[in-house]
Each structure stands twice: as C-alpha cells, then as structure tokens.
Amino acid sequence: MDHFAYHDGVLHAESVPLPRLADAVGTPVYVYSRATLTRHARVFRDALSVLPAVRIAFAVKSNPNLAVLKVLAAEGYGADVVSVGELERALAAGMAPDGIVFSGVGKTHAEMARALDAGIGQFNLESAEEGLELAEIARAKGRTAHCALRVNPDVDAGTHGKISTGKAENKFGVPYDRAAAIYARLAGQPGLMMRGLALHIGSQLARLDPLEAAFTKVGALMQDIRAAGHCVTHMDLGGGVGVPYKAGDVFPQPAEYAAMVARVTAGWNVVLMFEPGRVITGNTGVLLTRVIRVKEGAGAPWVVVDAAMNDLARPAMYDAWHDFAAVAPDGDRMTANIVGPICESSDTFAMARDIDTVARGDLAVFRTAGAYGATMASTYNSRAMVPEVMVDGDRWAVVADRIASATILAAERVPDFLL
Numbered sequence: 001m002d003h004f005a006y007h008d009g010v011l012h013a014e015s016v017p018l019p020r021l022a023d024a025v026g027t028p029v030y031v032y033s034r035a036t037l038t039r040h041a042r043v044f045r046d047a048l049s050v051l052p053a054v055r056i057a058f059a060v061k062s063n064p065n066l067a068v069l070k071v072l073a074a075e076g077y078g079a080d081v082v083s084v085g086e087l088e089r090a091l092a093a094g095m096a097p098d099g100i101v102f103s104g105v106g107k108t109h110a111e112m113a114r115a116l117d118a119g120i121g122q123f124n125l126e127s128a129e130e131g132l133e134l135a136e137i138a139r140a141k142g143r144t145a146h147c148a149l150r151v152n153p154d155v156d157a158g159t160h161g162k163i164s165t166g167k168a169e170n171k172f173g174v175p176y177d178r179a180a181a182i183y184a185r186l187a188g189q190p191g192l193m194m195r196g197l198a199l200h201i202g203s204q205l206a207r208l209d210p211l212e213a214a215f216t217k218v219g220a221l222m223q224d225i226r227a228a229g230h231c232v233t234h235m236d237l238g239g240g241v242g243v244p245y246k247a248g249d250v251f252p253q254p255a256e257y258a259a260m261v262a263r264v265t266a267g268w269n270v271v272l273m274f275e276p277g278r279v280i281t282g283n284t285g286v287l288l289t290r291v292i293r294v295k296e297g298a299g300a301p302w303v304v305v306d307a308a309m310n311d312l313a314r315p316a317m318y319d320a321w322h323d324f325a326a327v328a329p330d331g332d333r334m335t336a337n338i339v340g341p342i343c344e345s346s347d348t349f350a351m352a353r354d355i356d357t358v359a360r361g362d363l364a365v366f367r368t369a370g371a372y373g374a375t376m377a378s379t380y381n382s383r384a385m386v387p388e389v390m391v392d393g394d395r396w397a398v399v400a401d402r403i404a405s406a407t408i409l410a411a412e413r414v415p416d417f418l419l
C-alpha cells in the first residue's frame with residue numbers, strides 16, 4: 001500500500017501532482033511520500049509487537065536521506081549502519097546512540113573508535129580479528145564495546161546471488177561451526193561485552209522458510225553458547241524481507257514474518273533485534289523521469305528516458321524489475337524497451353515491456369524506488385547527482401539537491417605537472 005495514486009488521470013504523490021514537482025525541480029528526481037514511509041514503519045513495528053522485547057534498527061543503506069531518517073527516528077527506530085558516514089547521518093537525524101548497531105565486514109580502526117566515542121549500542125562483529133582490534137581500541141579509551149557475533153549460517157536465501165549473504169561462500173560473518181569457539185574467545189577479552197549473535201542471510205527474500213531455517217540454526221548455536229557458560233541476551237535477526245516490485249506479486253506480510261519469528265524464538269528469553277531496510281522504504285519512493293524521445297527499433301521501439309543506470313542502478317546490477325507507469329496515461333498500451341541515455345547496453349530498465357503508451361516529453365515513474373535507489377546513484381557519464389523530494393500531504397520539499405555536473409567538475413584539479 002502506498003500513497004502514489006491517480007486523481008483526475010494524473011499520478012500524485014499524496015496530494016501533490018507529479019507534473020508540479022517535475023516543473024519545479026526538473027527530472028529525473030526521486031519523490032518520497034512521508035505518509036507511506038510512516039505507514040510502513042508502523043505496520044512493521046506493530047507486527048513485531050507480538051514479541052516480548054524488540055529493538056528495530058533501520059538499515060540506513062537502503063535510504064540514508066536525512067529527512068527519511070528523521071521520520072523513522074520519530075517512529076522510534078534506531079539505525080543499522082555500515083560506515084562512519086551512515087553513523088554520522090543517524091546521529092544527525094537524532095537517533096539515540098544506544099539504538100545504533102554497527103554492521104559491516106570492513107570496519108576500520110578509525111570507524112570503530114568514532115563509534116565507541118559516540119556510545120553506540122552494539123557492534124556486530126564479523127570476525128575474531130575485528131573483535132580483538134575493537135577490544136584494543138576500547139581498552140585504550142577505557143570503554144566497553146557491547147557486541148554481537150555475526151554468524152554465517154550457510155543457508156541459501158533463495159534471492160539474487162549478488163544480494164545473498166548467508167552462504168558459506170559469502171564473505172559475511174564467521175563460519176557456523178567455529179562461532180561458539182570465537183564467541184568464547186572474545187567473551188574473555190577485556191574491553192568487550194559479548195551479548196549475542198547476529199545474522200543476515202540476504203535481501204529481497206520472497207519466502208520466509210530460509211529465514212526460519214537460519215533463525216533455527218542460530219537458536220541452536222545460542223543454546224550451545226549458553227551451555228558453555230556464556231551470556232546471550234540479544235539476538236539480531238537482520239533484515240531481508242522482500243517487497244513486490246511487480247504489481248500482483250505476493251510477498252510475505254510483516255504479520256506473517258512476526259508470527260514465524262514468534263514461533264521460532266519462543267523461550268529464547270532475549271531482546272530480539274531487527275534490521276529492516278527495503279520493507280520500510282521500498283514503496284516509499286518513485287523515480288520521476290521524462291521521456292526524451294521514442295526511437296524506432298529493429299523490434300520494439302526504444303523509449304529513451306532522462307533517468308539512467310547512474311540514477312537507478314538496480315536493473316543494471318541485478319536485472320531488477322521496477323514497474324513503469326505514465327504520469328498521465330491516455331489508456332493506450334505499447335510494447336517497448338525502456339532505456340536511459342548512458343553509453344552502455346546495461347543502461348536498460350526493461351525490454352519488450354507492455355507499458356502505458358508514452359511519447360516525447362511525457363512524464364513517467366519507476367515505482368518502488370525508495371530503497372537502494374538514490375543511495376546507489378553515481379555521476380557516471382558526467383551526469384548530475386539525482387535530487388530527492390519529500391511530499392507530506394499537499395506540502396513538499398527538496399530533501400537532497402541535484403548536484404550539477406559543474407559542481408563535481410569544480411572539485412577536480414589539473415596538477416601543476418600537467419600545466
């Protein structure tokens with residue numbers, strides 16, 4: 001459910017007609033709906049309220065925009081961060097340090113030091129080596145780092161290979177059969193307070209059974225670690241719940257996810273932590289674009305839009321599907337290839353797709369672009385950095401400027417030795 005709907009034949013974000021935003025800000029532009037964001041945040045949070053003790057850390061990587069984080073902070077969300085940049089954003093948005101979890105396979109010394117100074121709630125350790133380095137930093141500062149050990153449960157998430165993280169061949173976490181020994185070693189380190197386990201097996205999961213298998217495995221590990229005399233008070237179950245990108249696709253609902261978690265974790269007697277990203281922000285945004293022209297092809301015509309793979313990388317990177325819809329459809333349909341202006345063939349959003357008929361100058365959207373959209377944008381082909389707008393009822397604001405290619409050029413230097 002989202003708040004992007006047609007009124008009088010024109011697609012609106014809440015009460016704002018999208019042509020108004022295109023006129024004011026230009027295209028391409030990401031448009032977020034605050035009401036949709038709030039709704040998703042509440043549905044997920046309320047679904048989990050069947051569980052005894054819950055903390056939710058929003059996966060900042062899915063949409064790190066400051067305004068988005070601000071809305072989620074107000075809904076009681078903490079943050080799952082994977083870099084000092086994301087940490088500073090979460091703090092700037094007013095998220096309580098205690099609600100911040102630091103994940104990521106390559107935390108640097110400087111990042112861990114900054115996170116300790118900020119007083120974050122938990123480090124999800126990816127290795128014994130990282131834990132030992134963090135212990136050293138913590139001791140030098142006279143602090144204690146609260147930690148979970150990320151375990152690789154070797155479960156196939158059944159999603160795209162590039163966003164699977166829980167198979168033994170993936171770089172994430174420690175091997176399942178070595179986890180108990182690593183936990184024991186780190187639990188003995190002054191400077192660390194080992195308090196639990198963490199896992200995340202992948203993103204855009206269409207089914208709950210891989211999650212259930214992974215939670216069950218890590219639950220058994222938790223019991224082994226407790227039996228060895230160690231303390232486990234927190235279990236971080238990660239993110240990964242998928243969303244439908246194609247109208248009509250059916251995905252697990254937050255309530256079904258919560259019921260599965262309740263069943264698997266009954267009797268665990270821990271604080272359960274979650275790191276949702278896409279399920280909160282996916283439907284919150286669209287990428288608004290204008291058709292540059294329609295070019296005749298050998299087969300279907302090419303609809304060349306002014307958004308490209310640098311603005312929305314998912315189709316090029318993961319062959320991802322994003323529904324495409326005209327902002328003011330006339331009721332006719334066409335079969336077309338949708339592409340951007342970038343000079344490589346991966347700049348393709350859809351091939352031989354049945355779409356609303358569009359012509360030069362028409363506006364259209366790629367839907368479900370609120371997660372892993374703007375945040376993965378680049379300036380490839382010396383294009384501008386795509387801007388972001390947030391709508392709230394009949395109000396709207398630019399929440400990230402378009403960074404002109406001239407501004408990016410101005411940050412470059414020709415060294416003296418070339419003059």
Ligand code: LLP
Pocket residue numbers: 059061062080103104163165200202203204205238239240241275276277278279314318371372
């Ligand atoms: N926690 C950890 C440790 C993660 O690595 C991720 C995502 C999440 C939570 C949030 O997962 P979510 O609930 O959003 O599925 N760029 C890709 C997705 C990469 C996801 C990386 N990790 C895409 O556009 O599909």
